[in-house]
Structures are given as structure tokens and as C-alpha cells.
Amino acid sequence: xxxxxxxxxxxxxxxxxxxxxxxxxxxxxxxxxxxxxxxxxxxxxxxxxxxxxxxxxxxxxxxxxxxxxxxxxxxxxxxxxxxxxxxxxxxxxxxxxxxxxxxxxxxxxxxxxxxxxxxxxxxxxxxxxxxxxxxxxxxxxxxxxxxxxxxxxxxxxxxxxxxxxxxxxxxx
Amino acid sequence: xxxxxxxxxxxxxxxxxxxxxxxxxxxxxxxxxxxxxxxxxxxxxxxxxxxxxxxxxxxxxxxxxxxxxxxxxxxxxxxxxxxxxxxxxxxxxxxxxxxxxxxxxxxxxxxxxxxxxxxxxxxxxxxxxxxxxxxxxxxxxxxxxxxxxxxxxxxxxxxxxxxxxxxxxxxxxxxxxxxxxxxxxxxxxxxxxxxxxxxxxxxxxxxxxxxxxxxxxxxxxxxxxxxxxxxxxxxxxxxxxxxxxxxxxxxxxxxxxxxxxxxxxxxxxxxxxxxxxxxxxxxxxxxxxxxxxxxxxxxxxxxxxxxxxxxxxxxxxxxxxxxxxxxxxxxxxxxxxxxxxxxxxxxxxxxxxxxxxxxxxxxxxxxxxxxxxxxxxxxxxxxxxxxxxxxxxxxxxxxxxxxxxxx
Numbered sequence: 001x002x003x004x005x006x007x008x009x010x011x012x013x014x015x016x017x018x019x020x021x022x023x024x025x026x027x028x029x030x031x032x033x034x035x036x037x038x039x040x041x042x043x044x045x046x047x048x049x050x051x052x053x054x055x056x057x058x059x060x061x062x063x064x065x066x067x068x069x070x071x072x073x074x075x076x077x078x079x080x081x082x083x084x085x086x087x088x089x090x091x092x093x094x095x096x097x098x099x100x101x102x103x104x105x106x107x108x109x110x111x112x113x114x115x116x117x118x119x120x121x122x123x124x125x126x127x128x129x130x131x132x133x134x135x136x137x138x139x140x141x142x143x144x145x146x147x148x149x150x151x152x153x154x155x156x157x158x159x160x161x162x163x164x165x166x167x168x169x170x171x172x
Numbered sequence: 173x174x175x176x177x178x179x180x181x182x183x184x185x186x187x188x189x190x191x192x193x194x195x196x197x198x199x200x201x202x203x204x205x206x207x208x209x210x211x212x213x214x215x216x217x218x219x220x221x222x223x224x225x226x227x228x229x230x231x232x233x234x235x236x237x238x239x240x241x242x243x244x245x246x247x248x249x250x251x252x253x254x255x256x257x258x259x260x261x262x263x264x265x266x267x268x269x270x271x272x273x274x275x276x277x278x279x280x281x282x283x284x285x286x287x288x289x290x291x292x293x294x295x296x297x298x299x300x301x302x303x304x305x306x307x308x309x310x311x312x313x314x315x316x317x318x319x320x321x322x323x324x325x326x327x328x329x330x331x332x333x334x335x336x337x338x339x340x341x342x343x344x345x346x347x348x349x350x351x352x353x354x355x356x357x358x359x360x361x362x363x364x365x366x367x368x369x370x371x372x373x374x375x376x377x378x379x380x381x382x383x384x385x386x387x388x389x390x391x392x393x394x395x396x397x398x399x400x401x402x403x404x405x406x407x408x409x410x411x412x413x414x415x416x417x418x419x420x421x422x423x424x425x426x427x428x429x430x431x432x433x434x435x436x437x438x439x440x441x442x443x444x445x446x447x448x449x450x451x452x453x454x455x456x457x458x459x460x461x462x463x464x465x466x467x468x469x470x471x472x473x474x475x476x477x478x479x480x481x482x483x484x485x486x487x488x489x490x491x492x493x494x495x496x497x498x499x500x501x502x503x504x505x506x507x508x509x510x511x512x513x514x515x516x517x518x519x520x521x522x523x524x525x526x527x528x529x530x531x532x533x534x535x536x537x538x539x540x541x542x543x544x545x546x547x548x549x550x551x552x553x554x555x556x557x558x559x560x561x562x563x564x565x566x567x568x569x570x571x572x573x574x575x576x577x578x579x
Binding site: 017123149150152156159 | 188189190192193194196197198199200202203205206210211213214215217218219221222286288295297378379380381409411422423424426
């Protein structure tokens with residue numbers, strides 16, 4: 001029997017942080033926060049969970065990426081529309097307060113563009129890239145979790161980076 | 173542990189837009205959360221799901237069950253037969269066979285290669301092109317790029333180092349000598365010998381947005397994992413393990429293109445305009461290398477026998493034996509100059525040996541000592557067709573073919 005109270009309170013902050021980095025929007029993060037734990041419950045019903053942090057991080061990443069895809073399908077990839085304006089307002093709060101105005105604006109724009117680019121990657125590629133680059137998973141951890149060889153993880157990340165570079169250049 | 177530095181190190185380029193975007197995401201200030209309200213709502217949602225019924229029972233008459241079961245079994249049998257007939261033409265093993273056929277029948281080929289050495293996370297990435305006549309071009313991006321062009325026998329003929337606009341030019345070499353280029357493509361020759369039926373099927377998964385089916389097949393001591401597009405039957409990637417610089421390395425090849433028209437200029441040995449030619453040490457005549465090789469063997473063996481009570485080593489190329497012997501002399505992991513000198517000679521032996529066909533030399537020192545003064549410890553065939561031998565007293569002289577020791 002899982003003590004969900006303990007799981008949510010102990011691991012909630014890490015899930016919150018993971019989601020915020022990928023979404024930067026409070027309402028999206030809150031929705032995905034709940035979805036993440038609901039998905040974890042379904043997993044826990046099927047199998048014994050060895051590592052809650054790893055499971056929750058992966059589920060959170062997948063949900064965040066789904067939400068990005070939905071966001072950019074609705075709002076397009078350009079900086080226009082109410083959804084984008086709201087996202088940018090959130091970003092303005094979130095970006096480091098130590099940055100000067102120009103740095104602030106540049107950082108904000110890069111984050112939005114990277115989110116939009118991530119939404120265009122194939123599902124698995126985006127997930128592997130985010131878990132490695134943003135959540136600091138090692139190749140070995142990714143390989144074990146996703147049942148891929150370390151080298152296959154490396155190739156996937158390499159391809160993701162190539163594609164993201166192209167998308168970022170195209171979105172200038 | 174963040175390997176982001178290692179990811180970048182594969183290209184060794186300054187931070188680009190992507191790196192800056194990633195850094196921006198990582199530097200974001202995350203507002204405090206989750207709020208107590210969010211936690212409470214989440215727990216409430218989980219509680220609601222846990223309380224919902226998850227099972228139900230369907231009760232039907234037993235006889236009806238038996239009739240349904242019999243009919244279903246008959247239908248299933250017919251469907252199975254039909255399915256098998258249909259799938260026979262599109263069976264997994266035929267997908268594997270198709271993929272191998274693509275490789276076997278390819279006249280030209282290009283692919284991307286990713287090498288990952290054990291213990292290191294960075295990938296060595298190359299783009300490879302193979303012409304119909306066997307010439308090969310290998311491009312390594314990154315701080316480079318560096319482009320290497322191999323001739324039909326697999327020997328390096330031209331290396332272009334982009335950042336310094338430097339070209340290394342190498343002469344053609346004896347086609348029967350062992351060379352790295354041939355070894356590099358050894359996987360291809362083995363793959364072509366695979367049968368049409370794999371040893372094992374790995375099932376389907378998603379890779380880079382494609383649905384792929386995996387197969388495992390072994391040729392000799394090499395095991396290949398092939399991933400084939402489940403829809404089109406196209407070869408998506410090949411994986412296998414090898415030794416690179418004696419390090420276990422996992423190699424992945426992807427982005428295959430078969431029988432594309434590859435411009436001849438890709439494989440030209442001509443130095444492009446704007447490049448300075450730098451003479452490569454490998455341009456030295458083979459005869460020079462062989463002469464040095466004899467000297468290196470004598471000096472290495474002299475050093476070994478001094479420490480081994482006069483005994484010769486079991487092998488000239490098993491450096492482990494030598495390392496064990498010489499490490500006994502090391503104090504605080506520092507080798508004395510004499511040991512370093514001997515090890516230097518030892519290191520020069522391998523290039524000497526690989527420059528010759530295997531049948532042109534033999535080491536016979538195993539089990540012998542310096543007291544076997546008149547015994548041949550090593551012999552080799554020179555480029556002009558004569559033979560030379562090194563004896564137990566570490567002298568060397570020319571010998572006739574008839575004097576060669578019998579195997």
C-alpha cells in the first residue's frame with residue numbers, strides 16, 4: 001500500500017521544479033503536477049516502484065512535453081497569441097533577477113524558442129534530451145530506464161541536439 | 173552527474189544558441205511550490221481514483237460459454253492460417269533479410285557512425301561515404317572538421333585538417349599489408365556474410381520518431397543488432413561492439429543511404445586549393461621502417477632478457493607480460509630511464525610488424541633463453557625478398573629461405 005501523502009510531500013518539490021523548467025507557466029505546471037502523480041498511481045498498481053524520484057521525473061517530463069506540444073499547436077511557434085503572451089509574462093517573473101534588461105529579454109526569448117523547438121521533436125527523442133540535459137540523468141540511467149544501450153542514448157541526444165539547433169536557427 | 177560538457181566535447185565548439193538556451197532554462201528561478209492547496213488537491217484526486225472500483229464480474233451461462241468458445245476457436249484457427257499466409261511475405265525474418273540484402277547489394281553507401289568507448293560518455297561522430305570501387309571518405313565534425321580519404325585497399329591517402337588548412341599526403345602502400353582502413357570496414361564484410369534469418373528478434377520500439385523492429389545476428393565473433401523500419405523495411409541502424417585502440421567500443425551506424433550518386437571529388441587524393449601540404453612520417457619508405465624494426469626488436473629483447481634471467485618473452489606483442497616484468501623495477505610508479513628506453517623500443521615493434529603480411533615473419537622466442545645462441549628467435553622477409561633472422565645471442569644476419577625454421 002503506497003503512502004501517497006508521503007510520496008507527494010517528499011517528491012512534490014522536485015516534480016514542481018522539473019515541470020517549471022519545461023513549462024514556465026503556473027497553470028500548466030499545476031495541471032501537469034496532478035497528472036504526474038495520477039500517472040504514478042497507475043504505474044504503482046501494475047508494478048513495484050523502485051525509485052520514486054526517477055519515475056516521477058520521467059512522468060513529469062513526458063507530461064510537460066505533451067503540454068508543450070498542445071500549447072504550440074494551439075498558439076503556433078511564433079511569439080503571438082494570448083497563450084504566448086501569458087507564457088512570456090510568467091517567464092519574465094521566472095528569469096534570474098540578476099540579469100540586466102537586455103540579458104533578461106534574451107534569456108526569456110531563448111527559453112520560449114527552446115520550448116517551442118522541444119514540442120517539435122519526436123516523443124522519445126524529446127524525453128531523452130530533457131531528462132539528460134535538464135534533469136541531469138546520466139546515459140547509464142537513461143539506458144537502464146528506457147532499455148536502450150548507452151550508445152543509443154548518446155545517439156538519440158546527439159540527434160535531438162542537431163534537430164534543436166536547426167529549429168532554433170529557423171525560428172530567428 | 174551532468175555530462176553536458178561531454179555532449180559539447182564531441183564537437184568541442186564554443187557555446188552555441190542551443191547551449192545558451194539550455195543554460196537559460198537551467199538558470200530560471202523556480203518559484204516556491206507546490207502550494208499546500210495543490211498538494212491537497214492532488215491527494216484528493218489520488219484518493220478518489222483509489223476508491224473507484226477497478227474490477228467487475230461478467231456472469232453468463234456455462235453452456236453459452238462453451239458454445240462461444242468453440243465458435244471462437246474455429247474462427248481463430250481460420251484467422252491464424254490466413255494471417256500466417258499474409259505475414260509470410262512480410263515476416264520479421266524477411267524484414268531482416270531485406271535489410272541485409274540492401275547492404276549486400278549496395279554499390280555505394282553513406283552513413284553516420286557514432287562510437288562510444290567504455291568508461292567515456294562522449295561520442296566520436298563521423299560521416300562516412302564508400303564509393304563503388306571501395307574508396308572511402310570519413311568526415312569528423314567538431315573543432316575540425318577533419319576529413320580522411322582512404323584508397324581502395326583501405327590505406328589513408330589524404331587527411332585534410334580544416335582549422336589549420338593542412339593536408340597530410342600519404343603514398344600508396346602494399347595492398348596485402350594490414351591497415352586500419354580495412355579493419356574499419358571489417359564489420360561490413362562480416363555483415364554481408366550474414367544469412368537471411370536472424371538469431372533473435374527484439375520486438376518493436378520507437379526510435380527518432382520511427383517504429384522499428386530489432387534483430388540480433390552473429391557472424392563469427394561479431395554480434396550485430398539491426399533496427400529496421402517496421403513500415404518501410406529500410407535499414408535504420410546497425411550496432412555492434414569492437415575494440416578501438418584496444419578499448420571496448422560500442423558502434424552505432426545510422427542514416428544509411430545506398431546507391432546514391434557520390435561525386436568522385438569526394439574521394440579525390442588531390443589536395444584542395446588553400447591547403448598546405450605537410451609531409452607525414454608515414455611517407456617514409458617501407459624499407460626504412462623495416463630496418464628500424466629489427467633494431468627495435470633486438471633492443472627490446474635485450475632489455476627483457478636482462479630482467480628475466482635470460483629468458484625470452486612468450487610474445488612480442490603481449491605487452492601485459494612486459495608491463496608486469498618492468499613494473500617490478502618501478503619505484504613510486506616512476507620508471508628508470510633504461511626501462512623507459514626499452515619500452516620505447518617495444519612500442520615501435522608493432523608498427524614494424526603490421527607493415528608486413530603475417531606470413532612474412534615469425535617470433536620463436538617462447539621457451540628459449542639467451543643460452544640458445546644459435547637458435548632463431550625471430551625471422552622476417554625483407555621487401556627485396558631476402559630473409560633475416562635474430563638469434564638467441566641477439567645477433568642478426570641474412571639467411572636463406574631453406575634455413576627458415578619449420579613450423
